[in-house]
Amino acid sequence: MKRLLPALSLLSIALFSTAAFSQESKHSVGINVGIASGEYKNSSKDGDGFIQSYLYYNYQAFEHISFEIAYSGATEFDDWDCDEDEDDNSWTCSFNSNQNIFNLRANEFELNSAVIAIKGNLPISKRNSLYGKIGAQYYDYDFSLNDYNIEGDNGVGTLLEAGWQYQWDMGIGMNAGLRYQDLGDLSFISSNVGISYLF
Numbered sequence: 001m002k003r004l005l006p007a008l009s010l011l012s013i014a015l016f017s018t019a020a021f022s023q024e025s026k027h028s029v030g031i032n033v034g035i036a037s038g039e040y041k042n043s044s045k046d047g048d049g050f051i052q053s054y055l056y057y058n059y060q061a062f063e064h065i066s067f068e069i070a071y072s073g074a075t076e077f078d079d080w081d082c083d084e085d086e087d088d089n090s091w092t093c094s095f096n097s098n099q100n101i102f103n104l105r106a107n108e109f110e111l112n113s114a115v116i117a118i119k120g121n122l123p124i125s126k127r128n129s130l131y132g133k134i135g136a137q138y139y140d141y142d143f144s145l146n147d148y149n150i151e152g153d154n155g156v157g158t159l160l161e162a163g164w165q166y167q168w169d170m171g172i173g174m175n176a177g178l179r180y181q182d183l184g185d186l187s188f189i190s191s192n193v194g195i196s197y198l199f
Contacts (some may be wrong), residue, residue: 002005007067008164013181016115016121018086025060025198025199026059026060026061027057027058027059027060027198027199028057028058028060028173028196028198028199029056029058029196029197029199030055030058030175030194030195030196031053031055031056031058031194031195031196032052032053032054032056032174032175032192032193032194033049033051033052033053033054033153033176033192033193033194034051034052034054034179034191034193035049035051035052035077035190035191036049036050036051036052036074036188036189036190037049037050037188037189037190038050038102038186038188038189039186040101040102040103040104040107040185040186041102041185043102043103044126049076050066050074050075050076050109050154050190051074051075051076051077052072052073052074052179052188052190052192053072053074054065054069054070054071054072054115054171054179054194055072055150056068056069056070056071056115057069057077057149058071058119058196060085060191064120064121064122064198065116065118065119065120065121066074066113066118066119067118067119067137068114068116068117068118068133068135068155069116069117070114070115070117070135071112071113071114071115072111072112072113072114072130072137072181073110073111073112073113073182074109074110074111074141074188075108075109075110075111076101076107076109077131078110080111080127082166086194091108091196093104099102100184101143102143104130104143104150105145105150105152106143106144106145106150106151107144107145107146108143108145108146108147109141109142109143109144110141110142110144111139111141111158111181111183113137113138113139113140113141113157113181114137114138115135115136115137115159116135116136116137117133117134117135117136117159118133118134118135119132119133120132120133121165123191127143127166127167127168128164128165128166129165129167130162130163131161131162131163131164131165131175131177132161132162133159133160133161133162134158134159134160135158135159135160136156136157136158137156137157137158137159137181138154138155138156139144139153139154139155139156139157139181139183139184140152140153140154140185141153141186144149152176153183153184153185153186155181155184156185157181157182158180158181159179159180159181159182159186160176160179160180160181161178161179161180161192162178162180163175163176163177163192164176164177165196171197171198171199172195172197172198173195173197174193174194174195174196175192175193175194175195175196176191176192176193176194177191177192177194178191178192179192
């Protein structure tokens with residue numbers, strides 16, 4: 001009985017702290033990464049894909065509504081080119097970094113943007129929920145060839161996202177979603193996966 005009492009005390013403290021954590025936690029940070037396809041000035045011929053990152057802080061203001069600030073970035077993704085040597089049946093693979101992006105004489109791309117968004121959650125079970133996000137972003141992007149700027153733009157655009165998220169009791173969460181970004185003449189659609197921490 002003497003050994004059972006400390007164990008029950010520890011279990012009670014752990015359960016109480018978990019309940020308090022789930023009720024009081026309003027802040028979260030996280031990162032999403034994804035692969036995007038783009039369209040620029042009505043041309044969807046991009047020659048390769050884009051890798052995106054999204055680093056955010058989220059504050060839950062109401063039960064199912066939160067506010068988010070984030071940094072979003074993207075760069076071109078160089079494709080692998082592989083050729084077979086028919087004489088000895090071997091393969092040689094290398095990066096194809098000289099492929100033009102869209103219809104431009106550019107083989108490099110960089111996007112930076114600051115995002116402010118409102119996020120809504122729709123719980124479907126204790127740990128699972130669907131989410132939707134709408135936001136505004138200040139963007140700045142450049143197309144370049146061998147570090148020489150060819151074309152670019154900056155301004156304010158729209159961000160829309162929808163997806164699914166899972167939250168463990170210890171605060172760690174994961175999500176998967178689809179995001180649309182309107183950046184003036186440039187638009188992106190990306191599929192993303194991420195990890196977050198609620199505190």
